[in-house]
Amino acid sequence: MRAIQITRLGGPETLTEVELPDPVPGPDEVLVDVEAAGVNFADAERVAGTYLSPDLPFVPGSEVAGRTEDGRRIMGLARSAYASKALVKADDVVELPEDIGAGEALALLVQGLTAWHLLGTAARLRRGESVVVNSAAGGVGHLAVQLARELGASRVIATASSREKLDLALSLGADAAVDGSAEGYAERVIEANLGNRADVVLDAVGGAVFDAALGAVAEFGRLISYGTASHRDPSPVDVGRLLESNVSVAGFWIRPLLARPGGYKAQLSELLELTAAGRIRPIAGKEYALSDAATALEDVLARRTTGKVVLRP
Structure with missing residues (x-):
């Protein structure tokens, strides 16, 4: 099979196209002819050796859509996705409808499931509550905006860093969209929420934005952190501020959750049903040939892409 392999840690330049033996499925695995493999920022971190990197050499990637040996179109998590063939655990196989594109489907796997659990599991969103989604045009954010509405949010506020991204969030159903920078954050969010603090804030920025977001959370509200894009800017929590507002x-x-056997099957199937019904719209991004994996990863790192980036073997 054709695959992308790295033999040393580093940047995207370490990705090399090679020929490897086809993987042999174990009794609890399914062999998949890969239609598309998802590209994530986490892939770059594994290649660099900064995030859960396996032993060298290895084939990066974890998301695949494709066909089984008996012709079923499926999707799921794989150990080595940047390849023409991959293995998915049988318990994790999710049937993929023919009318949903691979890019849209793969946007639902890690990012879509994250958005679903942020709202339903971590925040325990209740019908009628208000939600703020930071980085609302991102892979998780653009789906969280839509899912918040599906789960009964009374008002959805999006924050982002550019007019183009704010307009995207509005087109996806946000009631209001404001600049997400730290200075003046709380004031803008409260104004956009009709003078009220928000019940739930989802944040993957951290640092000064996380600190500012605390000032926009209502009494008994929840601030959920799922990332720290501002790596150099820590997110200290002043417990006194939490006590003052019962936040x-x-x-x-x-x-x-993804590591549990069958741990994502039901939720991913639900997201696919919502997509097929037109109730949410995952955004597919640029597609690259497998041989251009290094370029795809470079573009993701440089934030030159929008939507779900995929490799096509």
Whole structure:
């Protein structure tokens, strides 16, 4: 099979196209002819050796859509996705409808499931509550905006860094969209929420934005952190501020849930049903040939892409 392999840690330049033996499925695995493989920022971190990197050499990637040996179109998590063939655990196989594109489907896997659990599991969103989604045009954010509405949010406020991204969030159903920078954040969010603090805020920025977001959370509201895009800017929590407003702060990481056997099947199937019904719209991004994996990863790192980036073997 054709695959992208790295033999040393580093940047996208370490990705090399090679020929490898076809993987042999175990008794609990399914062999998939890969239609498309998802590209994530986390892939770049594994290649660099900064995030859960396996032993060298390895084939990066974890998301695949494709066909089984008996012709079923499926999707799921794979150990080595940047390849023409991959293995998916049988318990994790999710049937993929023919009328949903691979890019849209793969946008639902890690990012879509993260958005679903942020709202339903971590924040425990209740019907009629208001929600703020930071980085609302991102892979998780653009789906969280739509899912918040599906789950009964009374008002959805999006924050983003450019007019183009704010307009995208509005087109996806946000009631209001405001600049997401730290200075003046709370004032803008409260104004956009009709003078009220928000019940739920979802944040993957951290740092000064996280601190500013605390000032926009209502009494008994929840601020959920699921990332720290501002790596150099820590997110200290002043417990006194939490006590003053009875605010809860929680963290969320999707990986432990994905690692459970069958741990994402029901939720992913639900997201696919919502997509097929036109009730949510995952955004597919640029497609690259497998041989251009290094360029795809470079573009993701440089934030030159929008929507779900995929490789096509």
